[in-house]
Amino acid sequence: MDTRRIPHPPRRVPVLGDILGVSPRTPVQDSVRIARDLGAPLFVRKIFDKEIVFVCGAGPAADLSDEKRFAKHVGLGIEALRNLGGDGLFTAYSHEPNWQAAHDILAPAFTQSAMRTYHPVMRDMAHRLLSHWDVADGPVDVAADMTKLTLETIARTGFGYDFGSFDRDTPHPFVTAMTGALRHAQRKTVRLPGVGNLLARGADRRNTERLGFLTEIIDDVIRARRADGEEHTDDLLGLMLHTSHAETGRPLDEVNIRNQVITFLVAGHETTSGALSFALHHLAANPQILARARAEADAVWGPPGDEAPDPSFEQIPKLRYIRRVLDETLRLWPTAPAYGRQARADTVLDGTYAMRKGDWALVLLPALHRDPSVWGPDPEVFDPDRFEPAAVRARPAHTYKPFGTGARACIGRQFALHEAILVLGLLVHRYDLVPDPSYELQVTELLTMKPEGFTLEVRRRTT
Numbered sequence: 001m002d003t004r005r006i007p008h009p010p011r012r013v014p015v016l017g018d019i020l021g022v023s024p025r026t027p028v029q030d031s032v033r034i035a036r037d038l039g040a041p042l043f044v045r046k047i048f049d050k051e052i053v054f055v056c057g058a059g060p061a062a063d064l065s066d067e068k069r070f071a072k073h074v075g076l077g078i079e080a081l082r083n084l085g086g087d088g089l090f091t092a093y094s095h096e097p098n099w100q101a102a103h104d105i106l107a108p109a110f111t112q113s114a115m116r117t118y119h120p121v122m123r124d125m126a127h128r129l130l131s132h133w134d135v136a137d138g139p140v141d142v143a144a145d146m147t148k149l150t151l152e153t154i155a156r157t158g159f160g161y162d163f164g165s166f167d168r169d170t171p172h173p174f175v176t177a178m179t180g181a182l183r184h185a186q187r188k189t190v191r192l193p194g195v196g197n198l199l200a201r202g203a204d205r206r207n208t209e210r211l212g213f214l215t216e217i218i219d220d221v222i223r224a225r226r227a228d229g230e231e232h233t234d235d236l237l238g239l240m241l242h243t244s245h246a247e248t249g250r251p252l253d254e255v256n257i258r259n260q261v262i263t264f265l266v267a268g269h270e271t272t273s274g275a276l277s278f279a280l281h282h283l284a285a286n287p288q289i290l291a292r293a294r295a296e297a298d299a300v301w302g303p304p305g306d307e308a309p310d311p312s313f314e315q316i317p318k319l320r321y322i323r324r325v326l327d328e329t330l331r332l333w334p335t336a337p338a339y340g341r342q343a344r345a346d347t348v349l350d351g352t353y354a355m356r357k358g359d360w361a362l363v364l365l366p367a368l369h370r371d372p373s374v375w376g377p378d379p380e381v382f383d384p385d386r387f388e389p390a391a392v393r394a395r396p397a398h399t400y401k402p403f404g405t406g407a408r409a410c411i412g413r414q415f416a417l418h419e420a421i422l423v424l425g426l427l428v429h430r431y432d433l434v435p436d437p438s439y440e441l442q443v444t445e446l447l448t449m450k451p452e453g454f455t456l457e458v459r460r461r462t463t
């Protein structure tokens, strides 16, 4: 893409590019700051030998959503994750036949009726979290506990596997290895060419060991299922082991199934855990919003008692305000913060910038979701009423994209929303959320985003 006319950060230095004042630990937050300072709908950042075009304005973002002209681009962080997810759904190139096959085979696992079968497991895991918080001795580490909850939920609903996260004081080794692999992939995207690879040889070796360890865990998940002798077809693993692709008549191959299991274990918990953590941060920091969310939960379940409510599947969509809290959380903190789009043929972006076939750009979601021309002069203000139906209808299309776009958008969207609304509802119904008054939101990035060091004192509400 000819980037000469695209704005770039002011302090560009030869060879290194636009790296002054930025950190390899916070590439997204740094880029969002650059976007705000430049105030342009798109900009280019040069990092060593790479040029990355970031789209942060509603106009070009809507353009990139045109499926006829653009498709998912597997590059940067996602490409660096290929050695973890291979041709699994998230990291697959769209032209790989396994993408379509797995997408078609797994689609039934994400219908409304599938959500109904997952609901009891989601509810049990939410209750498990409540039992954990009921006896908390001091403030709880929110992101760590949300990770336990969401990992258990996807592992049990998807694969009938129990990581025993709530019975451990430290994260499950799967989580530690996964975090290491995500960090490695993030660093790899901004490596100095040539010498950078030499310097990172030790880190690359450790990562290979990590991936070997993750593969062992995945093989154990699959072995455990095969050993139970029953032919489940009502979850992800069952569908993959026992269904053939309608078009080709072939089932998914062993390696691809392993890639899908790791993909779902990672994609299915990391982002939802971050979303829940950010939502709790905003609820605790905004007592009036918390009061409205709580009033809604009380209206559905009655006043809090000793026993936690036993939510039915049908009650979850009734928690409309809590859904808006979550929508607004994902506006400010889209936990998968960027996605790439590449031109299917020569085209012009936003009526101005020529793109050749294969040229790509990254949609920088936290910046798009703060575009003042769409969200008004105070985009940093947390206000769930932005998602009142009338307000949503009044906004232009393609301005809110926390789950991506087009054929490669998030397959787990309904799963994430059902789980998160259920959990948030039960938490606001049961507890007063008391934040540490000295805490200021710090965000940690590992390709996804999470609040760092965020604790809450949770006190049972009195009736």
Ligand code: HEM
Pocket: 072, 078, 089, 090, 091, 103, 154, 263, 264, 267, 268, 269, 271, 272, 275, 330, 334, 335, 336, 338, 339, 340, 401, 402, 403, 404, 405, 407, 408, 409, 410, 411, 412, 413, 415, 416
């Ligand atoms: C709040 C939670 C979540 C967020 C914000 C989120 C966000 C996203 C985004 C932005 C994409 C598109 C990435 C791209 O275009 O490169 C995506 C894809 C995907 N997500 Fe999610 N996700 C969430 C939860 C989940 C859950 C719970 C699952 C599984 C149960 C899941 C599984 C996937 C998969 C497999 C893909 C790849 C789909 C494909 O390309 O065919 N995600 N997600």
